[in-house]
Amino acid sequence: MSAPPVAGERGRLRAGRVLVLALPYLWLAAFFLAPFAIVARMSLSDSARALPPYAPHWEGLSRLGAFLSALDFENYALLASDTLYLDAYLSSVRLAAFATLLALAVGFPLAYAMARAPRQWQPALLVAVILPFWTSFLIRIYAWIGILRPQGFLDAVAQGLGLTDAPLGIMNTDAAVLIGMVYSYLPFMVLPVYAALERIDRSLLEAAADLGSPPWKSFWTITVPLAAPGIVAGCLLVFIPAIGEFVIPDLLGGPDTLMIGKVLWTEFFSNRDWPLSSAVAVVLLAVLLLPVIVFQRALKAREGSR
Amino acid sequence: MVRKFVAGAAIAASLVLPASHALAQQPELKIFNWSDYVDPAVLEEFSKETGVKVVYDTFDQMETVDTKLLAGKTGYDLIVVTASFLPRHIPLKLYAEIDRARVPNLQHMWPEITGRLAKYDSGNRFAVNYMWGTTGIGYNVAKVKQRLGDAPVDSWSIVFDPAKLSKLADCGVHVLDATEEMFPAALRYLGLDPDSKKEADLTKASQLLQKIRPHIRKFHSSEYITALANGDICLAVGYSGDILQARKRAKEANAGVEIAYAIPKEGALMWFDSLVIPADAANKEAALKFIDFVNRPEVAAKNSNFIQYASGNLAAQKHLDPAVLNDPGIYPKPDVIARLYTITPYDERTQRTVNRLWTRVKTGR
Numbered sequence: 044m045s046a047p048p049v050a051g052e053r054g055r056l057r058a059g060r061v062l063v064l065a066l067p068y069l070w071l072a073a074f075f076l077a078p079f080a081i082v083a084r085m086s087l088s089d090s091a092r093a094l095p096p097y098a099p100h101w102e103g104l105s106r107l108g109a110f111l112s113a114l115d116f117e118n119y120a121l122l123a124s125d126t127l128y129l130d131a132y133l134s135s136v137r138l139a140a141f142a143t144l145l146a147l148a149v150g151f152p153l154a155y156a157m158a159r160a161p162r163q164w165q166p167a168l169l170v171a172v173i174l175p176f177w178t179s180f181l182i183r184i185y186a187w188i189g190i191l192r193p194q195g196f197l198d199a200v201a202q203g204l205g206l207t208d209a210p211l212g213i214m215n216t217d218a219a220v221l222i223g224m225v226y227s228y229l230p231f232m233v234l235p236v237y238a239a240l241e242r243i244d245r246s247l248l249e250a251a252a253d254l255g256s257p258p259w260k261s262f263w264t265i266t267v268p269l270a271a272p273g274i275v276a277g278c279l280l281v282f283i284p285a286i287g288e289f290v291i292p293d294l295l296g297g298p299d300t301l302m303i304g305k306v307l308w309t310e311f312f313s314n315r316d317w318p319l320s321s322a323v324a325v326v327l328l329a330v331l332l333l334p335v336i337v338f339q340r341a342l343k344a345r346e347g348s349r
Numbered sequence: 350m351v352r353k354f355v356a357g358a359a360i361a362a363s364l365v366l367p368a369s370h371a372l373a374q375q376p377e378l379k380i381f382n383w384s385d386y387v388d389p390a391v392l393e394e395f396s397k398e399t400g401v402k403v404v405y406d407t408f409d410q411m412e413t414v415d416t417k418l419l420a421g422k423t424g425y426d427l428i429v430v431t432a433s434f435l436p437r438h439i440p441l442k443l444y445a446e447i448d449r450a451r452v453p454n455l456q457h458m459w460p461e462i463t464g465r466l467a468k469y470d471s472g473n474r475f476a477v478n479y480m481w482g483t484t485g486i487g488y489n490v491a492k493v494k495q496r497l498g499d500a501p502v503d504s505w506s507i508v509f510d511p512a513k514l515s516k517l518a519d520c521g522v523h524v525l526d527a528t529e530e531m532f533p534a535a536l537r538y539l540g541l542d543p544d545s546k547k548e549a550d551l552t553k554a555s556q557l558l559q560k561i562r563p564h565i566r567k568f569h570s571s572e573y574i575t576a577l578a579n580g581d582i583c584l585a586v587g588y589s590g591d592i593l594q595a596r597k598r599a600k601e602a603n604a605g606v607e608i609a610y611a612i613p614k615e616g617a618l619m620w621f622d623s624l625v626i627p628a629d630a631a632n633k634e635a636a637l638k639f640i641d642f643v644n645r646p647e648v649a650a651k652n653s654n655f656i657q658y659a660s661g662n663l664a665a666q667k668h669l670d671p672a673v674l675n676d677p678g679i680y681p682k683p684d685v686i687a688r689l690y691t692i693t694p695y696d697e698r699t700q701r702t703v704n705r706l707w708t709r710v711k712t713g714r
Contacts, residue, residue, distance in 0.1 A: 090697060094441055096419050127708055192581055193521070215567050298568055301712050312412035313527075314704045315419070 079328070086321035087114035097317045118322035121177075128306065128323065132330060135303040138217060139285035142224040146281045147274065149225065150232030154273075155266075157233070158240035169237075172230050173229035184223055184294050191219050191295065215297030223291040239273025240266070275338055283331055294332075303327055358555070378635040380426040381414065384623065385594075386480070388655035395642050400634050401635045409571060418627070420441050426630040426638055429479055432621035433529055435469040436694050444475040445626045451637045452456045452477070454644035457664035461686065466621050466661075468691055476623035477640050478661025480590070480653070483681065483689060484530050484618040487573070487592030490607040492520050492583035505538040505613040508586055511560050518564035521582030523573040528700075528707045530618060531558060533692050534586070537615050544692045546699050555706035559713075574598075580606040590658045593678055597657070610678040616688040621661070 091098035099113040122128045157168045175183060190196040193210040201207050213219050243266060251261040267274075289304035296302070303323065312319035384407040392403045401446075408414055411431050416422045418438060438444065449455055455477065462478050470476045488502055496516045497507070507513050514522060521642070525531060533543035535554035546549065566582065573585035577595040579602075585592065589610060596608040624643075626636045642648060650668030653660040659679050660666075666674055674680055681689070695703055 054614065092437065092441065092697070094421065094443075125705070127705075127714065130712075130714060177441060192576075192579075194581070293569075294572075296712055297712065298562070298565060306708075309704075309708070312416060313412075314700065315415065316701070316704075 082321045082324055084114070085318055086118055086325050087116065088318045089113075089115075089117070090316045090318050095317065096315055098330075118319045119326075121319065122322055122326060128326075131301045131303045131306045132326070134301045135286050136330070138220060138224070138300075138302065139282050139288075142221055142227075142228065142285045143278050143282045145221065145225045146229055146232040147278060150229055150277060151236055151274070153229075154233045154236035154240055157237050158243075165241075169234075172233050172237075176230070180227065181290065183227070184291060187219070187223055187295060188214065189227065191222070214295070217296070219295040219297075219301055220292050220300055220302075223295045224285045224288060227291065228281040230283060231284075232277040235276040235280065236270060237274040239270040239271075239276075243269050272342070275341070279334060279338060282334060286331060287327055357662065361420070370439045374522075375402050376632060376635055377402045377404055378427065378632055378639055379406070380427045380639070381406050381408060381423065382429045383407065384409050384692035386429065386622075386656055386658075388652050390655075391648055391652055394648070395639060398642070399635070399638055401632075401638070403639075408607045409484040421492055422629055423553065423627050424631045425476065425627060427636040428625055428627060429622050430476065430625050433692070433694055434621055434645075435476055435623070435625075436626075439470060439475055442614060443628055445628050445630060445633055447477060447626065447640070448637060452644070454641045454646075457644055457646055457649075457662050459661055461518045462621065462661040463712055465619065465691055466623065468693065469621070470623075474547055477644070479622050479624050479643070480656070480658035481619065481661055482589035482658060482679075483612050484534070484586070484588055484620065485592070485608050485610060485612045487585045487587050487595060487608060489520070489577065489580060489583040490609050491518065491605075492580075496520070496583075502609070502611045503614050505534060505615050507584070509535060509538045509561060510558055511564065513566045514561050514584075517584050518566075521566045521576065522564055523569060523582055524565055524586040526568040526570050526711070528703045529692065529694075531586070531707070532703060533618055533690065537690070542691050543616075543618070546695060548699075548702060551699075551703055551706060555710055558710040561596050562710055562713055568589050577608050578602065578606065580604065589678055590656075593657055593676075604675045612678075612685055612689075616689070616690050619686075619689040619691055621650045628629075 085097055088097040088099060090096060093100070099110050101110060153172075157165060160168055188195075191214040193212065193214060195214070197213070198210050201211060213222070247265050247269075248261050251265055252258070256264070287304045287307075288302060289308050290308075291307075292300045292302040294307050296305075307320050307323045307327070309314045310323060314320075364618060378401050380403060382405065386407075387405070390404060395401070396403050398650075406425070411434065414423075414428060414430060415434055418428075419441075423546075431552035458478065462481055465475055466476060466478050467473050480708060486507065488507075493502060493507075507517075508522075508524070532551060532554050535557045536545055536550060537543040538555060539557060541550050541553070570587075571591070573582065573587050574591045574595045576582040577585055577587075577592065578598040580599070589612075589676050592608065592610045596610065599606040599608045624640050626633055630636055643652060644662050646662060649660045649662035649665035653665060654670045654673055656681060657673060666680075677685070694700075
């Protein structure tokens with residue numbers, strides 16, 4: 044006779060669990076899938092003189108057939124046929140990959156030093172890493188213009204030290220874009236790497252030393268593998284925003300800097316070609332999904348091998 | 350077409366003027382204008398006189414406004430729009446017609462300007478000219494003289510002749526990142542119709558632009574203001590108002606940089622920034638009042654004196670500072686005005702072609 048209430052309780056419990064699990068999915072559906080569906084739909088439309096500037100427009104379920112038949116893959120065909128877009132994607136991947144490697148080269152030692160610093164200093168060091176975010180991103184990039192421009196701060200220092208007479212000419216080149224990206228995204232590399240390094244049990248390193256392992260070997264066989272999830276997370280956090288970056292190449296780059304974020308901006312704002320820019324965005328998303336999938340596969344393989 | 354101070358991403362700084370009386374129901378006029386494009390005293394006087402609170406937002410790229418308008422509601426009552434956008438916007442019914450009977454000061458408008466503006470807004474039904482100017486050449490006097498000698502800078506050849514431009518490459522050349530500016534200029538230099546829509550002509554123009562591209566440091570529509578003023582570059586193809594602003598800033602900085610503006614003798618593009626009322630404006634009444642207010646000759650002159658742009662208001666000239674009125678960079682002489690040209694917008698297909706050509710020029714591919 045106690046069975047029915049228990050079943051009711053179980054049912055409620057299950058409903059609660061479903062609700063809790065459904066929330067993140069609802070969030071994803073509302074704020075990722077729905078906007079993506081709108082963009083994907085726009086990418087299949089044609090540019091038109093209308094409000095908003097593309098056609099066809101949704102006119103209800105009764106016109107569904109006509110609506111669907113007006114959609115086509117013309118914009119994707121244009122992306123494939125014009126080498127400009129492929130060049131821009133490749134050049135974005137190249138620049139973002141360089142920026143990620145440089146950020147790792149600078150960020151890892153920084154995170155390592157932070158993790159090895161005395162405990163009581165660590166909160167202050169963390170704040171120091173985050174501190175630049177308190178100034179507007181745009182202003183910090185403008186500050187880089189002041190540093191890199193001809194006769195700017197960097198030239199003054201280099202000439203003052205007698206290293207060179209001529210201006211270094213970094214401003215408006217890919218090098219300036221790389222500097223800007225490494226600078227802007229460095230905290231995204233430092234924080235996850237630091238978190239991973241900080242968790243490493245030091246007794247493992249002591250045990251290795253006791254057993255005669257030289258420090259460099261302990262570093263490669265213990266520290267680096269244990270920090271790998273942090274390194275990969277840091278690389279993704281730098282690579283993904285860097286590949287679609289618009290502001291930095293616009294302000295620090297020159298005519299030779301070709302990045303997909305700028306192409307997208309031009310198509311959307313200057314050319315008012317919303318459908319084509321949507322197609323660019325959809326392809327960009329696909330390009331961005333690749334490293335994430337590779338990362339997930341690698342994680343799974345790692346877990347499987349343990 | 351006037352891009353100033355704050356460049357890059359769209360920064361809208363809103364300046365809420367001190368309310369003359371603190372009533373909750375006080376009527377509001379929401380204005381969207383280029384940055385640094387009004388004398389703040391004019392806004393204050395308007396509020397004091399009419400009791401309308403002015404909410405003033407600024408933009409620094411026409412594309413920002415264009416996208417807001419095309420997406421639907423803007424939330425503004427009065428917007429300053431560049432004339433070349435009008436032919437695209439008017440058929441979409443984005444604007445409310447100006448009730449001319451309610452704006453008596455329109456009688457002071459300059460027929461030369463109104464007439465040319467009618468090419469974009471037939472019958473002057475939707476747009477009232479605010480300021481106008483030209484697209485020409487800004488240069489660093491000393492650096493250009495040092496590299497090219499004493500010959501006057503008065504022709505597009507300094508930009509489009511690779512032999513001349515290459516001598517300036519080391520000290521820096523910027524050109525506008527805008528097809529509707531650079532293609533007409535190139536066509537004019539080639540002796541073709543600057544308003545040509547023929548693909549063959551446009552291809553010729555892009556070939557000319559390809560030739561000068563190696564000597565260009567940057568294609569950008571606002572950075573040249575600061576770059577010229579700081580002495581970082583020696584030549585820029587840009588908007589008259591922006592270059593005159595760079596000249597003013599260089600003078601104020603007193604660092605020995607002298608900037609000059611030249612309208613090429615072949616002719617230059619003339620642009621018009623005009624006041625329009627969005628069709629969905631909440632307070633059209635106040636917008637009309639404001640248009641009338643800024644076209645009082647004294648007020649128009651005050652505005653022009655402050656921002657150093659040529660007003661579309663003819664009667665304002667009596668009240669202008671002689672330094673502004675006699676500056677050929679701001680108010681060109683009649684024979685120069687006669688050589689200025691206007692263009693009509695490209696249709697969708699031509700626009701795509703021109704965009705492709707331009708991207709190829711910029712990226713050198």
